[in-house]
Amino acid sequence: xxxxxxxxxxxxxxxxxxxxxxxxxxxxxxxxxxxxxxxxxxxxxxxxxxxxxxxxxxxxxxxxxxxxxxxxxxxxxxxxxxxxxxxxxxxxxxxxxxxxxxxxxxxxxxxxxxxxxxxxxxxxxxxxxxxxxxxxxxxxxxxxxxxxxxxxxxxxxxxxxxxxxxxxxxxxxxxxxxxxxxxxxxxxxxxxxxxxxxxxxxxxxxxxxxxxxxx
Amino acid sequence: xxxxxxxxxxxxxxxxxxxxxxxxxxxxxxxxxxxxxxxxxxxxxxxxxxxxxxxxxxxxxxxxxxxxxxxxxxxxxxxxxxxxxxxxxxxxxxxxxxxxxxxxxxxxxxxxxxxxxxxxxxxxxxxxxxxxxxxxxxxxxxxxxxxxxxxxxxxxxxxxxxxxxxxxxxxxxxxxxxxxxxxxxxxxxxxxxxxxxxxxxxxxxxxx
Numbered sequence: 177x178x179x180x181x182x183x184x185x186x187x188x189x190x191x192x193x194x195x196x197x198x199x200x201x202x203x204x205x206x207x208x209x210x211x212x213x214x215x216x217x218x219x220x221x222x223x224x225x226x227x228x229x230x231x232x233x234x235x236x237x238x239x240x241x242x243x244x245x246x247x248x249x250x251x252x253x254x255x256x257x258x259x260x261x262x263x264x265x266x267x268x269x270x271x272x273x274x275x276x277x278x279x280x281x282x283x284x285x286x287x288x289x290x291x292x293x294x295x296x297x298x299x300x301x302x303x304x305x306x307x308x309x310x311x312x313x314x315x316x317x318x319x320x321x322x323x324x325x326x327x328x329x330x331x332x333x334x335x336x337x338x339x340x341x342x343x344x345x346x347x348x349x350x351x352x353x354x355x356x357x358x359x360x361x362x363x364x365x366x367x368x369x370x371x372x373x374x375x376x377x378x379x380x381x382x383x384x385x386x387x388x389x390x391x
Numbered sequence: 392x393x394x395x396x397x398x399x400x401x402x403x404x405x406x407x408x409x410x411x412x413x414x415x416x417x418x419x420x421x422x423x424x425x426x427x428x429x430x431x432x433x434x435x436x437x438x439x440x441x442x443x444x445x446x447x448x449x450x451x452x453x454x455x456x457x458x459x460x461x462x463x464x465x466x467x468x469x470x471x472x473x474x475x476x477x478x479x480x481x482x483x484x485x486x487x488x489x490x491x492x493x494x495x496x497x498x499x500x501x502x503x504x505x506x507x508x509x510x511x512x513x514x515x516x517x518x519x520x521x522x523x524x525x526x527x528x529x530x531x532x533x534x535x536x537x538x539x540x541x542x543x544x545x546x547x548x549x550x551x552x553x554x555x556x557x558x559x560x561x562x563x564x565x566x567x568x569x570x571x572x573x574x575x576x577x578x579x580x581x582x583x584x585x586x587x588x589x590x591x592x593x594x595x596x597x598x599x
Contacts, residue, residue, distance in 0.1 A: 229475040230457060255432055258459035262481040273431035279464040 179309065179343040179364060181250070181288050183266070187309060188218040188250060189365035189389040190382075191345050192372045198225045200232045208374040210243040217248065217386045220288075222269045222367075224254040237263035250288060257284050269311070272298055278305040294328075296339035303340050311367060312336050314348020315358060320370065321348055330361050337362025352384040365389060392452075392491065392512060392546055396592040397421035397568040398585065399454075399548055403576035404429065411576055412442045416449040418585025424471050424570070426456035439465030454493060459485050469493065471514060474501060479508035493548070497531060499539050506543045514570060515539055517551020518561060522573050533557075533564045540565025558591040568592075 179187040194206045206223065213219065221244075223237060237253060241263055244251050252267035253260050257280045260268045267288030270277060277289045290309045291302035299310055314321040315333050327348055337344045343364030350358065350366045358366060366389060371381060399422035400415035402408040412423045425442055427435060439453070439461050446453040446468070454469045455462035459482050462470045469491025472479060479492050486492060494505035495514045502513050519530050530551060540547055546567035553561055553569045561569055571588065578584035 230477050231475050234477050234481065256458075256460065258463075258477065258482075258485060261460075261485050262477055270432070273433045275432040275436040275461055275464050279436060280460060283460065283463040 181266075181308060182286055183288075186218070187288070187343055187364075188220050188248075190217075190219040190385050191311070191347075191365060191367035192219060192221045193347070193367055193369045194222065194224050195369060195373055196225055196227070198228060198236060200228060205374045206236065207239060207243060209372065209378065210240055210247070210249065212374060212378050212382075213247050213249055214379065214383065214386075215247055217382070218250075219248070219382075219386070220250040220252055220267075222252045222254060222290075223265075224269070226254070230256065230259060233259050234263055237265055241265060252288060252290065257287060260284070260287055267308070270307075276305050277302060277307045281306050290345075293336070296336055299336055299340045299342070299344075303342050307342060309343045309345060309364070310336075310340060311345045311347055313346060313367070315346045316349025316354060318349040318370070330357055333358060333363060334361035352381075352388045355385070355388045359389075393421045393568065396562045396566070398588050398592060399424055399568055399570040400575050400585065401426050401456075401550075401570055401572045403572050406576045408438050409441055411581065412445060414581040415575060415585050416445055416451055418575075418582045419589040420451060420575075420585055422452045422454060422568070422570075424454045424456055425467075426471070428457075432458075432461065435461050436465055439467055443467045452491065454491060462486070462490070469511070471495070472510075479505055479510045483509045496539070497528065499535075499542055502539045502543050502545075502547075506545050510545060512546045512548055512567070513539070513543065514550050515547045515566075516549055516570075518549050519552025519557065521552040522577075533561060536561065536566060537564040553588075555587045555591040558588055559594045562592060 181187050250266035252269045254269050257268040269290040271292050288308050291307040292311045293299045314327045317327050345365040345367045346358040346363040347367035350368050355366050398420045400420045401424040443453040452468040454471050455467045456471045457476045459470050471493040473495045479494050482492050491511045493512045494510040496502040517530050548568045548570050549561045549566035550570040575581050575584050
């Protein structure tokens with residue numbers, strides 16, 4: 177089943193999350209990732225740069241939106257619906273303790289609103305409050321999340337997917353090899369951070385993800 | 392914006408914003424600014440809803456620091472933007488003309504730019520040394536306030552080290568109001584502290 181965004185377009189199945197390593201005013205590596213994106217392969221990119229202030233995020237968002245307008249990419253920003261609106265981005269991704277999605281929908285009906293969830297209960301609340309998609313993880317072991325304990329595993333991903341009718345993106349240690357296993361559990365799409373760090377393999381990795389998700 | 396000299400109380404991260412706002416309103420503050428850099432969005436939203444509701448009951452204004460999305464979602468009266476926040480021109484497009492946009496400035500250049508960008512008021516300072524937080528520069532002093540007041544036509548809220556003993560002088564130098572944090576949040580009796588500040592502002596109005 178294909179899910180639809182508030183813009184009446186299909187929700188892409190691939191979600192890239194920015195590295196958290198943006199340098200203020202220069203804008204790498206996010207802008208490099210955007211430039212490298214193959215043209216006709218839909219995806220979403222979440223700008224998640226918690227160390228930048230609102231002014232820097234706004235400038236980065238404007239630059240990203242300009243590059244993205246030629247491609248089938250939806251740009252979302254972490255938490256700051258105001259910056260999404262000011263820079264005409266496509267959406268906002270909300271951590272679990274954010275302003276409730278229904279309150280943001282009321283002021284920004286055009287935005288795609290995604291929610292990070294860690295349990296079927298929070299998935300249920302996010303769905304009730306009108307989220308467009310859910311992000312669940314870490315499904316597999318990933319160095320950046322080790323400090324929070326062991327990964328959630330594919331069974332919990334399956335339980336979460338069964339608890340909601342919203343599209344669920346699996347995150348945390350996702351590779352083209354384990355995507356089929358996530359989709360078998362009911363995941364709609366996949367998300368990644370470090371695997372998409374721009375480098376020589378970026379386009380190949382992106383295409384592999386894409387082909388696996390859309391086959 | 393209030394027409395006579397008024398007091399804005401800014402919340403202090405070390406004190407519960409709801410109880411502080413309540414005391415400030417009881418004492419006669421005309422504006423509450425909800426400022427909390429470490430609270431979650433969900434927490435800010437619920438504080439914003441409650442403080443906005445209480446401000447309406449007292450006929451005061453509720454302003455949210457930095458987060459325009461939260462201000463819109465909780466139907467606050469406006470936002471206050473620092474130099475590192477979204478520019479006022481971008482904020483205006485989201486907030487429309489009925490909501491208030493304040494901008495922090497510490498130089499004539501920043502104040503003039505904020506006026507060009509469509510701000511409704513300027514938060515200018517810090518005027519005097521302040522214990523609230525370490526600033527990266529020296530106080531601008533009351534004379535600098537007078538110069539900026541002559542350069543722009545927007546109301547100026549003076550901030551930084553303002554007490555009941557210098558409040559009337561600050562008003563005499565062209566401020567439309569004053570903003571305080573620790574003078575209220577760290578007072579033994581915040582309600583009385585607010586009452587005394589409001590009283591000295593009215594004195595400044597007569598002197599001016």
